[in-house]
Amino acid sequence: MITKPYRNFSVSTDYHGVVTVSIDVPDRPMNVLTAEVMSEFVTIVGDLERAIGVTAVVFRSEKESGFLAGADVAVIAGIKSPQEASELIQAGQRLFNRIESLPIPTIVAIHGPCLGGGLEWSLACDYRIARDNTSTKIGLPEIQLGLIPGWGGTQRLPRRIGLSRALPLILTGKHLNASAAIKVGLVDRAISPDHWDHGVAQFVDDVVAGRVTAGHSAPLWRRLLDGTRIGRALTVRMSKRAIRTKSKHYPALESAIGAASVACKPNYDGYGLEESEFLSLLFTPTCRNLLGLYFARERARKPSTWSRSAGTALHHEPIRKVGIVGAGAMGAGIGQLAATRGYDVMIKEIDDKSCRAGSARINTLIHDLATRKRWGSFERDLLRAKIQISTELSSLEDCDLVIEAVVERADAKANVFAQLDSVAKPTAILASNTSSLSITAMGDATHRSHHVAGLHFFNPVHRMELVEVIRGRDTDDETMARLVQFVKAMGKTPVVTTDTPGFLVNRVLFPYLGEAITMVGERHDTAEIDREIRRFGMPMGPLELLDQVGIDVAADVAESLRGVIENADPAINQLKRMVQHGMLGRKSGEGFYRYVDEKRQGATMMKNKSTENQSNSSVGMINDGLTPITRRLIYPMLIEAVRCHQQHVVSEAWAIDLAMVLGTGFAPHRGGPMKMIETIGLETVAENTRRLARIHGSRFSAACFEEAAIDQPGQTGDQPSIGMQPQI
Incomplete structure (x- = not known):
């Protein structure tokens, strides 16, 4: 030949x-x-x-x-x-x-x-x-x-x-x-x-x-x-x-x-x-939106997208050993994933009882992984050997990265960071898995605030692809670059945010959840709210999601957003009342729905007897392809997404879309909230927001749409390099 x-x-x-x-x-x-x-x-x-x-x-x-x-x-x-x-x-x-x-x-x-x-x-x-x-x-x-x-x-x-x-x-x-x-x-x-x-x-x-x-x-x-x-x-x-x-x-x-x-x-x-x-x-719009999300994902996984120090960080001491404080659901999940990705993991717990509970949690995670992968005992034992648990703080002294995953209280986290600062080696990065609390405050509890940042993994860790990497006031570029590379090595997609309450995903998500809570208070049908949102394209409705996450967890996140989200008090107070009555969601058997043996039985809230509230929401609206219920729930997300963009919580619009799709399941075929505004039309969204404000109040303020133009996803910044293009 x-x-x-x-x-x-x-x-x-x-x-x-x-x-x-x-x-x-x-x-x-x-x-x-x-x-x-x-x-x-x-x-x-x-x-x-x-x-x-x-x-x-x-x-x-x-x-x-x-x-x-x-x-x-x-x-x-x-x-x-x-x-x-x-x-x-x-x-x-x-x-x-x-x-x-x-x-x-x-x-x-x-x-x-x-x-x-x-x-x-x-x-x-x-x-x-x-x-x-x-x-x-x-x-x-x-x-x-x-x-x-x-x-x-x-x-x-x-x-x-x-x-x-x-x-x-x-x-x-x-x-x-x-x-x-x-x-x-x-x-x-x-x-x-x-x-x-x-x-x-x-x-x-x-x-x-x-x-x-x-x-x-x-x-x-x-x-x-x-x-x-x-x-x-x-x-x-x-x-x-x-x-x-x-x-x-x-x-x-x-x-x-x-x-x-x-x-x-x-x-x-x-x-x-x-x-x-x-x-x-x-x-088709679906194809173009999904293509845009794939390009955004590859761009997010490129370290140089987020940090000028991406190149120099490659020559820094690599992260080989990961420490974790707390072996609860999040700590155990992060530890199991890190070990699966080849890292040595040391988990610190408060006492022997907590160690035993954490160890059992990790064993369950590894057993489930081995079942999915059809591993034998050799592979299971090899992975388990990479994870150790101790009550001694000194066990973390040789770790390159320590991730705090304790209770979501600012005082508790500040105390943990002060202790870690006293034992961790000088080059170690200290990170928090907080979902909403100030990274800067945690850094202030140490003498290395330039090496303190946030790593917000989403639950369950092994399934959720997004990790928010949060830059504190003093966090340096090299630390951010190393963390972005670590997230990529963990098989996740990073999105870098500034240190603001709720960061990006929870801040954009809460107005939507809060509106759903308000609607339940107005006696809208709980099941109908969730059903309409599933039809919109979300994996589950807002009230189902709150029950799944836990009403107590949602209340803690919501409290951190008080003062950031306009008129959030009614929803926050409702969540707190539910916590006081033991209505914690699926885990307690009662939240917005009742549960028996983990199976949903029915709504706990009263249903509306008329359609008055629903019909009021559609009077005089410009056609945007949404139903009255979905419009009322989705527009708060669109408003907050634009505010986050204008306040530079993230650098560009495409990152908001990617984070909301990966972090919340925001209907992928719609491309994300910023892309959705582009599709509907900025003028239509702004005018409908004004009309919603006249019906429901000032939380539907359209001011953000008038303050600045929106740079649309895929139209700003450089395209991904040839080597980073997704393939089919």
Whole structure:
């Protein structure tokens, strides 16, 4: 086989006639399919089509980071017209069809990410083998950007593993490791890292010798489900039922089902349907908003976004050992996550009883993680050994970072910081997991206020992606840079805020929660309030959320916001009354709802007997696409988001949107509160706010909309660097 030198590939042939095509896209941390890569790949496939004496083709990556992260989303986001998109989709489909038609066996050796276009390339080949470790991730994540696979993924995946297994993967964007992929028939062999090179060579020899047969044996019921028209129709019906409540906001779900359902129909152009569905989604508001959030997320995970000292911090003493004060729900969660990420963890508790309770809490977290990961006792014990618990303050003296996670009281936290300052080494960073209290005050209790900051993890720690990194009055750039890098290493997304009550997320969230509490006091239907907000796109309603978080916790956060949020006293007082009556939410069995064995039974508050209050909220409003209930609840968030932006709680509007989506589940398809203002129109939001103020009071002040223009998400600052672009 004669080839020329390539910029993104290397091609070699061994004496057995096996051609190895290795991809290594320069100046990228991960391989991605760019226009240049695709052009070179077309040439290589043309050579393979004409080659004589080739016994097999192996596609693999030269990068240790992984095989292929997919197409460059920057290219997809930059498409200007349906015609341009159609040309891109057809080019990819033609290329992968040509690979599928090669007359020689084709093998893909997968390690690390094999996502989106990477998996579509792999599905066009005869065989797939994968390295069996935690870094291997195989999947089609396009749905998370409001799109569907466009290069044959909706057609080849159902044919390869069956519609009943393919649809859940496409509809969720979930990725599989090698072991899970082999169980569903997506890969033909999982090879341990220790035997990777030898295992690949052995598999290739087996293919050339005819000792490997492509295919996967499924149980009879699965074959009936996937192999019969009735079975596939049942799968489609069940899938449509599963997405029923989400498809209005996320049209890609219906498109994915439609495209995948025809994959097994004879004489049907499924690739044409896949293309048309992709084109119908690309310019929808949902897709554009989800694309914007992905770019924002990658930008937030870039340390230089937040600190001028990002480069110099890399040369500072790395954080290796993490100390934690308090083994409650948050402290234990942070400790377990840090250990999972490779850090040594020392937790300090107040007494032996608290140590035992904290240890049991950590054991439960590790057991749950091991169950999810299907770990054996060796992996569990190895992780547990990285976490120690002690009552001695001196146990924290060699930690590089100490995170305080004690009771949410300013005096208690100041006392902890004073003690930590006396034992921690001079270079150690002291951080608080507070959700609302002053970081500056905690720094003032020490002689190292430049090394004191906030790290606000959200509960539950292992699920919530956002971490607010709070800069105190004296916190220096190097400390902030090291903490941002630590958050990224923990697998989380940082958003840097100034030290103001409630920081960003709780400050924007509380007016919304407070309005819900006020509405309950006016005898609005509790369940209807939550139901309307779920229809808006939130994962749960405001009153459900308060019960979940805990009324006492919400009351503490609300108290810290007194004086910052206008007219917050009625809601704060209501929360305090509920605490006094033992109505703490789900954990006490009663809050805004009653609970029996953790199951909700009904609302505790009286229901409104008329629609007077609801109807008043809609009189004379300009159409903004919201119902009276959602308008009254969401507008307080929009108002406070703008205030936070104007007061520089965060540096730019996109960070507010990202934080609210990641920290509260703010309807992702709407892009965040700042993006929502842009979508509705600033003048419409301002005028509706004035009209709400006339009905409900001055807390709906529109002054913030008149004081300054809003720089919209994605329109300020630099775009993420090429290497930080998300891929599909």
